[in-house]
Amino acid sequence: MAHVHNHDHNHGGHSHSHAPAEFxxxxxxxxxxxxxxxxxxxxxxxxxxxxxxxxxxxxxxxxxxxxxxxxxxxxxxxxxxxxxxxxxxxxxxxxxxxxxxxxxxxxxxxxxxxxxxxxxxxxxxxxxxxxxxxxxxxxxxxxxxxxxxxxxxxxxxxxxxxxxxxxxxxxxxxxxxxxxxxxxxxxxxxxxxxxxxxxxxxxxxxxxxxxxxxxxxLSAVPPAVDAAGVHAYLQSVEGVKALHDLHIWSMSTTDVALTVHLVMPSGHPGDAVLVEICHELEHDFGIGHATIQIETDEATACALAPDHVV
Incomplete structure (x- = not known):
């Protein structure tokens, strides 16, 4: 049986509001x-x-x-x-x-x-x-x-x-x-x-x-970021059945990045939804650089990351 993957890497919502001030x-x-x-x-x-x-x-x-x-x-x-x-x-x-x-x-x-x-x-x-x-x-x-x-x-x-x-x-x-x-x-x-x-x-x-x-x-989650809150928010997004490979780390002393795979069996939600997710991640959690990958086949997602699916 063929498994179709819809991979969408969205870098919308990248903001430089956390860039270091001039000193x-x-x-x-x-x-x-x-x-x-x-x-x-x-x-x-x-x-x-x-x-x-x-x-x-x-x-x-x-x-x-x-x-x-x-x-x-x-x-x-x-x-x-x-x-x-x-x-x-x-x-x-x-x-x-x-x-x-x-x-x-x-x-x-x-x-x-x-x-x-x-x-x-x-x-x-x-x-x-x-x-x-x-x-x-x-x-x-x-x-x-x-x-x-x-x-x-x-x-x-x-x-x-x-x-x-x-x-x-x-x-x-x-x-x-x-x-x-x-x-x-x-x-x-x-x-x-x-x-x-x-x-x-x-x-x-x-x-x-x-x-x-x-x-x-060591790419730890920054202490100012609520990792559990991020997970709960992403899980609450309409259409998200599961998520895996959620990573949050510091790119610098002021910039925080995130990558995640969202399993959405109902299909790709559209770019507007991804932009809104990135906006919420930045506004509520201070994460200015989010990369989101959408997967529509839950069985394939589980096979690809058996230890990471949530």
Whole structure:
């Protein structure tokens, strides 16, 4: 018996409303300010013998590299598709976020090791210099974080930049407090202790970035997308008897894609219905790139995907 397949790939409803916002000026300004501050903070940290300042300078250096990677990715995602990279280079933003998280955690490991050594052998430091430099850090990092605040919710690449800058501002505030305490008490051991607290705070803030970027790189369903809700909606479409091979994944840190096979024994519903489905997927679930395949022979669909028919 012959089995007829009606395969319709519809790319209607593709919207670019989720495209990354323009943050070129924010990246350029943030990198320039942080490069200058790294030089100042590292130099004064060495002169004043403060491991907290040196630790924060090292962290700021990692942020400069992270900002550069995020900026490059924000440019690459706008590259048009090619014969080899049919999705363009949207995935580079996911790689940048993953690099940002991994590199930061490696830098924190080195900082923690140095702090532990200093804790074993505390050394005198210039508390006033530490306080002044850290105060400058609060201003620079706080301002840089503000530059990325508007995009922190919708793009983990931008969120990574925002979290790093906000954490740096908080860290600098902690260094100022430790400088005040050391100035009046002479407790030089507090400097490496603050460094370890800094590391713990940043690891805590970075963990979600690492988790989300790894999940995206493995094509997991984005946490903001209700996969069960998507399934229920598609199943409720008039004429859909079953569905299979439903896949939802991140094409970039801002774009979500979906592919699905809909079994409709009554026949192809027409392009207007497919456009409406894509519109609903985008409006209700944030999925801007949907590819739908229609199959009219339920028996054949089951044979083709025995483990995936729902």
């Amino acid at each position: 070129g000026t924010a990246f350029a300004l943030g990198i320039a300010l942080n490069v200058a501050f790294v030089i100042i903070e590292g130099g004064y940290g060495y002169v004043s013998n403060s491991v907290a300042l040196v630790a924060d300078a090292g962290h700021n250096l990692s942020d400069v590299l992270g900002l550069a990677a995020a900026w490059i990715a924000s440019v690459l995602v706008k590259r048009p598709p090619s014969q080899r990279y049919t999705y363009g280079l949207r995935g580079s933003s996911i790689l940048a976020a993953l690099f940002n998280a991994v590199f930061l955690l490696l830098a924190l490991g080195a900082i923690a090791w140095e702090a532990l050594q200093r804790l074993d052998s505390p050394q005198p430091l210039d508390a006033k210099t530490v306080m002044v430099v850290a105060t400058v850090g609060i201003l620079i990092n706080g301002f840089t974080a503000w530059l990325f605040a508007s995009g922190a919710k919708g793009d983990i690449n931008i969120r990574g930049a925002f979290l790093h800058m906000a954490a740096d501002a908080a860290v600098s505030a902690g260094v100022v407090v430790s400088g005040v305490v050391i100035l009046y008490t002479g407790w030089v051991w507090l400097d490496p202790v603050v460094s370890l607290i800094i590391v713990a705070i940043i690891v805590w803030g970075t963990w979600s970035l690492l988790r989300d970027s790894v999940a995206m790189s």
